[in-house]
Amino acid sequence: MDDAQMEVIMPLIMFGGEAKSSAIEAINAAKTGDFEKADERIKAANEAIVNAHHGQTELLTKAANGEEVPLSIYMVHAQDHLMTGIAFVDLAKEIIELYRVIKTN
Known part of the structure; x- marks a missing residue:
């Protein structure tokens, strides 16, 4: 594995993890009713x-x-991080919408 390949792989790991963390933060914000923050974290x-x-x-x-x-x-690790991040973001969007319904009723 050369340095050029690692320069591509490491951002996949970093950004995949960042997406997952931001999605979790978005869910936590929605749980407290802070939908502005939830939307910002999903973005x-x-x-x-x-x-x-x-x-x-x-x-x-x-x-x-x-x-x-x-x-x-x-x-493999980089692709795993990316796919996990994508899945978390998709699920977070759905969970946030559920919290919107719960909090407005």
Whole structure:
């Protein structure tokens, strides 16, 4: 694994984790009725996912162009972080909407 690959992989890990953390913060804000903060944290989570996708797109483009993209435990870990972040954000959006219904009734 060379430095160029790690420069792509590490942001995937970082931004995937950031998305998950922001989604959890959004749920906690909604739980207390602070929907403005919940929306702001979901926006931050979505931005983290977009940033992570830039690195993933770079890797996919290389592979599509016939370049070798070696598989490593770091790559697997990075993809796991990204997918977990995406799942948390999707579920957080649904949970926040449920809290909106509960808090307004």
